[in-house]
Amino acid sequence: MSNPLAKLLRVIPAGTHLVIGGTMVLGAASYIQISIAGHALASSPRAAVSELWSLVMTVSLGLFFPIEQELTRVVAARAVRGEGVAPVLRRAALLTLGLLVLIGGALALGAGPLANTFFGGDRTLVWAFAGSLVGMALVYLTRGILAGLGLFNSYGISLALDGGLRIVLAGGLFLAGSHSAVAYGLVLAAAPLFAMLCTLPATLRGCRPGPLMPWNELFQNMTMMITASVLAQVVVNAAVITTALVHTDTRVTFALLSAGVLCRIPLFVFGSLQPTLMTGLSTTATTGDRAGFRKMLVQTCAVIVGLGLAGAIPAVFIGSWLIHTFLGAPNVLGSMDFFWFSAGTMCYMLAMVLGQALMALGRHRWQMLAWLLGTAALVAVTLVPGLVTTRVEVAYAFGSLVTAAVMLLTLVQGVTKRSSGPATNGAAAASALENV
Template sequence: MTARALGPERYAPLATFWSLLFVAGPGFFVPLEQEVGRALAARRARGDGGRPLVLRAAAVGGALAVCLIIATVPAAGPLARRLFAGDSLLVVALMAGLAVYALHFLSRGTLSGNGRFRLYGFLIGIEGVLRLVFCVALAVAGVKAPGMFGLSLVLGSLLAIALVLRGRRGLLIPGPPARWSELSSALGYLLAASVCVQLLLSVGPVAVQLLATATQRAAAGQFLTARVIAFMPIFLFQAVQAPLLPKLSGLLAAGRRDDFRRMVLRLLAGVVLLGACAVTATALAGPWASRLLFGSGYSVTSFDFGILSASCVTFMVAQVLTSVLIAFRCYARMATGWLIGAVVFVGVTAAGTQLFVRVELGLLGGSVGSALVMACLLGGVTRRHTTPTDAPTSEATSRPRTA
């Protein structure tokens, strides 16, 4: 809808804004959601109220959001010029989005930790509906300013929070004081890994916009629409991935090593097999699907679709290995894998010349690098591991948020 309403050139800065917000927002605040949900659930099981914990988490999330916004202020000019085609309203939307995302993911963690899963799903659903309604209204009104669409996306999230939480009782029950350790001693590793995960997942259009010449002003929008199609398997993978970590942790805790190994190998084989089919289908049908969904101005080549799809498959392999390492409580090894993948992405992209191909190969190289590093680190763990006494429940980096 938005891509057709704005056209390729005007859509490019909005695509860049959305990708950048998705790197920073979910990247920094998803671990907070998951740790709040885990800690609140543990308190509920003990019969303790969670208000002190939520307030402490709110302080962490608020401080992080303020730091990110402060860091954005001096970069506002360069951001507007280099990434947003001079639209300073998108910079305002970015800063507002950081604050709203902090509240959004804290709210999600509070809902899940209190067992309010119906409200959790309602929050996600109404957020999407409100964004769609606002974008349709702007398109019907003939608005052509990308910044207005950016603000509408942020406003949709804020209103969804207000509608879902208004008048809800029992979410902030008084309880014993919360210690910092309740939010997890591994939060730093989870945060670093989460940012790198979202970087490899969403940074492509930002890199394209930075590297594009004056004659390639529509490139970021074209790249984002191609990435949306090529990364469709990620959405399907979420259904498999959601119960994966609890299942793996349970097998380890029960000492069922053979079942654990068979489950991981079957899942990896399935991802590779289905991924090969997805790469072939996307390379063949991707250009046609792009023209059908977004219009003729957004089409890219079959070669581009093939590389993007391959990067999606290797990204899913890395996600499986992430769940395995978290099940073993090897947070540092997991974070190291994603950090090296991010470094590989930067290096490969910087070394290339052709705009789309250099970014696509960077994404592919980053995902392959992360998967290989985690596979190597996992080998050492499985040889010497002893069954953990306390299986983790955090899924901060094993469930990436897709734009």
């Protein structure tokens, strides 16, 4: 446990080091971008950019990342059968564009209220929000194809380009003396779009003609995946969004975003290893390797606890100084604020691991139910009377804990043995669950 990252690298399949490096660049870009904006902008526009960042992460990861995940599954299955995946790209592109049209219409109708609630009345930030969703949606589309085809070099390059350009653009704005919230917001649109365009040739080269794809092949688990993903993003970003809705002090909003970003460093480390972990869990579940499935799950959870503690200790003791020095946040939070954020992050990572185990066993419905219960717990705690910052922090921790606990009970007690899923047959799933 003295080297949690090394332990986790031994757990996951080999061959994806460029993906890990690219994800770490993208994770670092989030800190650098927020830090630069924190030092360049005044209080109100800084809070608006904080809200924009949280909303972009919530909506894009909630709606479009599940498309990447399901594309990876469908494309990989076709590649094994020797079938071309061009029809898959066409169907997924239509789905993505349809969602973007719906979101664009909703933003056009609600631009005024949205701007007044989150962006201090600045409607141009609403369109920066829309542009960011377009860039994120398109880059997730190409990454799903690349991952399914096993083109992990291009996948890792996409991540690195996205993160690298965020750093370059934000740094360029700072050096140019820009104090525009819109300019810093548009970085979230330009970077993923550029990464998508750079890796589009590799994506198209891999898309050979193939048999027509029925819609149900793509939609098989999509509704449950999107629901679970949206709820997961609500849980992890609710503190900043809720504070903006009920609190008028923009300094507190930016401080909460900064504290959340600091305490999520272990989450970024885990996120860089998440795609290959899913591959390992799916393989052991499909082959009925009960011991391998249990070992991988237990080892990963143990390492997650180690990562959580490694991030929590410095955050609790010097977190306030860190976010003030490096992110430009005001000194309005104490050690207990960082404790609750760190505890929430550890429980959230455990929920992500256990959720992947459920998906590997084809139990998407139970994963969705767990996030529903966790979100309900978060809302319940948020509504309890008291200091708003404490409520949203404890709500994050409690909501994540409830989600992880429900998933763990589902696995341990074998609640899902009565149903079968597409990822594995009933006998293999039952065998895996009996020994988790």
